[in-house]
Structures are given as C-alpha cells and as structure tokens.
Amino acid sequence: MSTRREFLACGGALMAGAALGPSLLWGADETGDRQLPRPTRAQMTWQDCEIGLLYSFDLPIAAGIFANNNTHRERVDPAKYNPTRLDTDQWIEAAKAAGAKYAVFTATHFSGFMQWQSDLYPYGLKQAAWRDGKGDVVGDFVNSCRGAGIKPGIYYSTHRNAYQTVWGHYVDWGKGRGTEKQKAYNHIAEKQLEELCSRYGDLVQIWFDAGVKLPHEGGPDVLPIFAKYQPNSVFYNSSRRSDHRWVGNEAGRVPTPCWATMPAGKNGAVGHNNKTWKRCLARGDPDGTIWSPGMADTPLRNHNWFWKPGQEKSVKSLDGLLGIYGASVGHNCNLLLGEVITSEGLVPEHDIQRLAEFGEEVRRQFGKPVAETAGVGNTVELALPGPGRINHMIAMEDIAHGERVRKYVLEGLVPGGRWQPLCAGQCVGHKRIQSFDSIEVAAVRLHVSAAKATPRIRRLAVFNVT
Secondary structure, eight states: OOOHHHHHHHHHHHHHHHHHHHHHHTTOOOTTOTTSOOOOHHHHHHHHHOEEEEEEOOHHHHTTOOOGGGOOOSOOOGGGOOOTTOOHHHHHHHHHHHTOSEEEEEEEOTTOOBSSOOOSSSOBGGGSSGGGGTOOHHHHHHHHHHHHTOEEEEEEOSSEEGGGTEESSSHHHHTOTTSHHHHHHHHHHHHHHHHHHHHSOOOSEEEETTOOOOGGGTSOOOHHHHHHHOTTSEEEOOSSOOSSEEOSOSSSOOOSSOOSEEOOOGGGOOSTTSHHHHTTTTTOOTTOSEEOOEEEEEESBTTBSSOOTTOGGGBOOHHHHHHHHHTTTTBTEEEEEEEEOOTTSOOOHHHHHHHHHHHHHHHHHHSSOSEEEEEESSEEEEEEEEEEEEEEEEEEEOGGGOOOEEEEEEEEEETTTEEEEEEEESOOTTOEEEEEEEEEEEEEEEEEEEESSSOEEEEEEEEOOO
C-alpha cells in the first residue's frame, strides 16, 4: 500500500502532466467528426447563457384581470394599461441576482396588446393612458438588459391574439385558416415581427409561443424576416426551424442522457408537433442530424406564469430551484425561469429575494472549483493542488465541434495509488453536473470509453459542495 507521501508525489506528477497534456493534444486527429451536427454561433451563445428569465406581463394584468395564464379572450380597454411603477431596471436586477445571462419579455401575449410603439392596429401603447401613449416597454426592457450585461430576447405570440380573434394560430377563434381575414392577419404578423427584429439591435432569441405556423401551414412568412434582421439570434420555433427545443414539460427538469441533437422528420420537417420529434423531445437523439438543444422552462411560482395577488406561497423553494438547476443546466439544457410582473409593473419583492438566494447558492457551490483543466483525447487527467475531498464534477465539451462523448467514467486517485470510479454517464454536451459520494483524492481523470470523434473537453472541474 502506498504511503501518503507517495500519494502526494503521484498527484504532483499528474499535475505536471495535466499542464502539458491539453496543449500537446489540440492538434489531435479529427478523422470521423465531419458528419457531426454542430451549433451555429448564435446557438452556442444561447447555450452559454445557461439561465434565463421570462418576464410575463400583458394588458389584462395591468387592468386587474387574472385569468389562468392570461387566457382572457375579451378585448380590454387600452386606457386601463397604466402600470404606475413599471421599472424594467428593477426587473433585470432580479435576473442579475439569479445568475441569469439572458432575459425575455412578452412583447405581445394572448391579448394581442402591443407593448411597443406601432400603428399596425389600434391596440397597443399608443392607445394607453400610460406615459401619454408614448411608452415603449420593449425598448425599456432591451436597454435595461444591455445596461446590466444581460442578453435581451423577445417573446411574440402568433398562436393567440384576442384582439385579432386568433386562437390556435388562426383567426375566427381557430376556424379561419385560408380566409382573406387570415391573410390580412398574416401580413400584420409579418410587419410586427419586422418592427421587433429591426428596432432593438441584436437579440439573443425570438420566442414564438407554441410555435408559429408558416405559409405552407396557412401562417405568416416570418423566417426571411428573422434571417434578415436577426442573423445572430436563435429562432424558437416552427416546423422548418427550431434552433432549440422545448423538452416536453414545464417542470424545468429533464432526464439524462439529454442530447442536443434531434432527428430530421419527413421532408426535413422539425418542430414540436412533428411525430419524429415528439418521441425524443426530452432526451434528444444521439444520432440526430439537427442541432436543437433542450430548453427546460418552469414558472418561479408553481403553475403561474402571470401575477395574481396572494400567490407568494407558490414561489418555489430554494432547494426546489437547486434541484431544477441540476436537472436542467446540469443535464445539458438551458433553464428558463418564468417571472411575474405585478399590475403596478414590478417584480414582487418575495420573488427577488428567492432569485437572489438561488443565484448566491449556485455561485457558492460551483463558483470556485477545487481544481479544473481542459484537454483533448480519450482521457483527461486533473491533479488537485493536494489531496482533498470532492463530491461533484462539472464536465463540458467544446460543442463547436459537436457532441462527441458517448460514454464516460470519472475516476479518482485514492490513497494506495488506485483509480476508483466516482461516477459515469453517456452525454456531456455543453454541460454535465454530476454528484457522487464525498471522497478524498489526489487527482481525477475523465475517461471516455465511447465517442463519435476525438473528445474535446472544454472544462473538467471538481468541487467539494458542503
């Protein structure tokens, strides 16, 4: 049996090797990787954000009408939109505290009320009492995001628009597909998207709630508009383009493995209603040919995307949020938390406190690793500064080269000079967070036993979470 001194010496030798290994391996053979799906730069930016906040606010909420998830169909007098304390800087302070890197605002939700300056129809901020009809919440939101270093995104609904009698994508409450009235609405939708995409600079994403129907489905022609004005953004989602995917639930959790690739449907069809996609929304498809990583969304207040008085007790617990983080970001997904805005136009203080607690705890647990490295090849070794206890691992692939890892094991060098398995899995992708029993080691090594091409590990880090 090795002595503790031999244990330390072994760790020191491994540290020297780890320092040299990655630099020697970057020129490794790339044979076999050319067929792997790879993300666009916009997709990589979105995945690097990891956590976002979706701010839900609409005319009915401002008017004190609290239908479940804002499903109120009647037209509300725009004069009732008067959120006297609306402060988008305060909203984004909550995102910053939570550790979010992007935020999304409901420019229009199911009412069809336009929360920017537009003349496309008389149901928007121009008709509101608020700020004498001259307000622009979308603009304020984008400016607040940029001032705080948060990437802005826009939610836009063509799925429902009560002002235009659109419900289920089509006018006349879903019955008007192919009619002249539908054609008129499609033209309005195209112009709305053009205004939103062209006025506010680069956006991290445009979110079409429940997707958007395309011309061959009787809907507006939105893809060319998006491509023209937002080439560095991600599109979510349609039957021809879904730059990321919903994972099939609003619990914020996904199983593992969860791959970032999806299969192509018949005639190249993609999207959540496609039969080929439906069967693998949660887990993805390791042999898929389309890069569409998972997005796990959940409201901060259980089942409530919109504000209603007296629901403070429904705010998720800190432990609940941490569990969601591990089962979303830690499972190779992006996490989007839904945040409510009160009728006055503020994020509730109780919510801000919980988001701040969440962000602080994530930073406490994973902000300072015991040790970390990067490398290329089937085995990446990492020596600790000295023998110490660890119980968590973060592994990240360099996804610019695709998801390569198919099976891995993390081993620790324990007293006696023996490598002991600590945890194992299949998918790494953008990020895999994994826990294991606390153990003292001098070093760890990530061994990839199955891969599509030479593994490229962007980060391997170990932590002692207490």
